[in-house]
Amino acid sequence: MVEVYSTNVNNQKQADFLLDQLGMRFPAYKINFDLEDCDNILRVESDLETIEVFQVIDLLNSLGFIAQVLPDILQSPKQSVPKNLSTT
Numbered sequence: 001m002v003e004v005y006s007t008n009v010n011n012q013k014q015a016d017f018l019l020d021q022l023g024m025r026f027p028a029y030k031i032n033f034d035l036e037d038c039d040n041i042l043r044v045e046s047d048l049e050t051i052e053v054f055q056v057i058d059l060l061n062s063l064g065f066i067a068q069v070l071p072d073i074l075q076s077p078k079q080s081v082p083k084n085l086s087t088t
Contacts, residue, residue, distance in 0.1 A: 012035065029045065
């Protein structure tokens, strides 16, 4: 299972601090930041069936940061619609 969060984490020092805190609280999770993304992504991965979404958000909030789950948006490829060539 994977959850992706938008955050207000601005730099690697903040990310490293939060990775330490998150790692202590959730040792079974694989956690990383992508600060190059415009949403300053926090990615949490777990081999377990669920991720404690609200606890992750609460921990960041308690440390002065904001995190919001990014919704899964699946975009289907555009289907080409054949033109009706028959005019009769």
